[in-house]
Amino acid sequence: MTASQSIIYEFPCTEKIRMCMRLERTMSRMRYFMEQQDERAAMVAMDILFELIDLTTRPDLRKDLIQELQRMKQKLSGSDCPACFDAPQHELFLAQIDLALSALLDPDPTMRSPQSLRDNDWLSTVRTRSQIPGGCCGFDLPSLQFWLSRPFEVRHEQFRKWLRGMTPIKLAIDCILDVLRSSVAVQHCEAKAGNFNLPVPGAINWAIVQIALPPESTHIPEVSVNKFMLWIHFLDSSERMKTPPSRDDFEFDLGICGI
Numbered sequence: 001m002t003a004s005q006s007i008i009y010e011f012p013c014t015e016k017i018r019m020c021m022r023l024e025r026t027m028s029r030m031r032y033f034m035e036q037q038d039e040r041a042a043m044v045a046m047d048i049l050f051e052l053i054d055l056t057t058r059p060d061l062r063k064d065l066i067q068e069l070q071r072m073k074q075k076l077s078g079s080d081c082p083a084c085f086d087a088p089q090h091e092l093f094l095a096q097i098d099l100a101l102s103a104l105l106d107p108d109p110t111m112r113s114p115q116s117l118r119d120n121d122w123l124s125t126v127r128t129r130s131q132i133p134g135g136c137c138g139f140d141l142p143s144l145q146f147w148l149s150r151p152f153e154v155r156h157e158q159f160r161k162w163l164r165g166m167t168p169i170k171l172a173i174d175c176i177l178d179v180l181r182s183s184v185a186v187q188h189c190e191a192k193a194g195n196f197n198l199p200v201p202g203a204i205n206w207a208i209v210q211i212a213l214p215p216e217s218t219h220i221p222e223v224s225v226n227k228f229m230l231w232i233h234f235l236d237s238s239e240r241m242k243t244p245p246s247r248d249d250f251e252f253d254l255g256i257c258g259i
Contacts, residue, residue, distance in 0.1 A: 005214065005215070006212040006213060006214055006215065006253070007212070007213050007214075007215055007217065008210055008211070008212050008255075009210070009211045009212075009213070009221050009223075010208055010209070010210050011208070011209045011210075011211075011221075011223040011225070012207070012208060013206045013207050013208065013209060013225050013258070014207060016064050016065075016068055017176075017177075017180070017207045017208060019055070019058075019061065019064070020065075020173045020176055020177055021177070021208075022055060023052075023055050023056070023169065023170075023173050024173055024174070024177060026048060026051050026052055026055060027052065027166075027170055027173075029048050030045060030048045030049065030052060030159075030163070033045035033048060034155075034156060034159040035156070037152040039148040039149070039155075042148055042155050043136065043148065045159060046126065046130070047130055049117075049123075049159070049162060049163075050123075050127050050130065052114070052163075052166060053114055053117050053118055053123075056114040056166050056169050057114050057115050057118055061169065062104055062168075062169070065100075065104060065169065065172040065173070065176070066101065066104050066105065066172075068172075068176055069097050069100055069101050069104075069172060069175065069176065070101070072093075072097055072176065072179055072259065073094065073097045073098070073101070075259050076090060076093060076094055076097070076179075076259070077094070084182070084183050084184075084185070085182065085183070089182065093175075093178075093179050093182075096175045096178070096179075097175055097179075099171065099175075100168070100171045100172040100174075100175040100176075101172075103167065103168035103171050103172070104168045104169075104171075104172055107168055111164055111165050111167070111168075112164070112165045113165050114165050114166055114169075116165065117162055117165070122143065125141070125143075126141060126144055129141055129144075177208075179259065180207045180208055180257040180258065180259070181208065181257055183257050183258060183259050184208075184210060184255040184256065184257045185255065185256050185257075186210075186212075186253055186254065186255045187253070187254050187255075187256075188251060188252075188253055188254075189251065189252055189253070189254045190249065190250070190251050190252075191219075191232070191234055191246075191248070191249065191250055191251075191252065192249055193246075193247050193248070193249065194219070194233065194234040194235075194236075194245055194246030194247055194248055195231075195232065195233055195234070196231075196232040196234075196252075196254075197229060197230060197231045197232070198229070198230045198254075199228065199229055199230075200225070200226070200227060200228055200229060200230055202227075204256075204258050204259070205258045205259065206225065206230075206256055206257075206258040207257050207258040207259075208255075208256075208257035208258070209223055209225060209230065209254070209255070209256060209257075210253075210254070210255030210256075210257065211223070211232065211252060211253070211254060211255075212252060212253035212254075212255065213252050217250075217252075218236055218237045218238075219234040219235070219236060219237075219246055219248070219250065219252075220234065220235045220236070220237055220243055221233070221234055221235075222234070222235065232254075233245070234246040234248075236248075
């Protein structure tokens with residue numbers, strides 16, 4: 001089953017990777033909506049910006065990213081480097097890790113940190129009003145209506161300036177997830193009565209679990225994993241979006257990412 005012929009569900013195995021995947025998804029949404037010219041899309045991008053401010057100003061985020069990048073670099077530089085990487089890929093990943101570490105450890109002094117956005121009075125006002133249902137009407141925030149009426153190029157450039165301080169974090173997340181997904185080992189599995197479990201080997205740090213199902217499948221996976229065992233429990237979908245436990249036997253592809 002190829003990626004184009006399947007629905008791929010991804011589940012993080014650690015809190016660090018969970019945060020990376022949350023940021024990746026949120027940044028992807030941000031890029032999409034900030035590129036749309038409609039002012040309604042700009043308002044959606046503004047709401048997503050507030051999510052990014054919360055995610056990127058967590059005090060432990062940069063430390064966690066640096067630790068993960070250093071761990072990966074040590075792993076790729078050691079004698080037990082995973083065999084899943086060929087020589088050119090290996091060198092490319094090491095260069096990407098060095099670039100991401102440099103951006104985090106020695107940031108551009110002209111780059112304002114995401115914390116500065118939290119301290120921005122105008123953004124704080126817009127954020128407060130956006131938390132009220134229907135609270136961002138023109139009569140509530142004339143300054144927001146004025147900003148939304150500016151040409152697309154003006155709004156787009158402002159978004160770029162606001163996001164610039166998050167560039168080192170984005171570089172690190174992209175690098176970490178790229179390395180992990182490239183390490184994927186896929187096996188064909190069979191669920192019995194809607195359940196599947198697998199022991200976790202101690203030699204590999206599992207980071208991401210991928211479950212591939214055909215597009216016509218009505219099964220929805222739920223995953224639980226610790227350092228000893230992986231459990232997958234499948235639910236059945238319905239037109240009413242109720243999800244009772246599945247009792248079916250069926251096959252699926254399981255991908256394990258980790259180094």
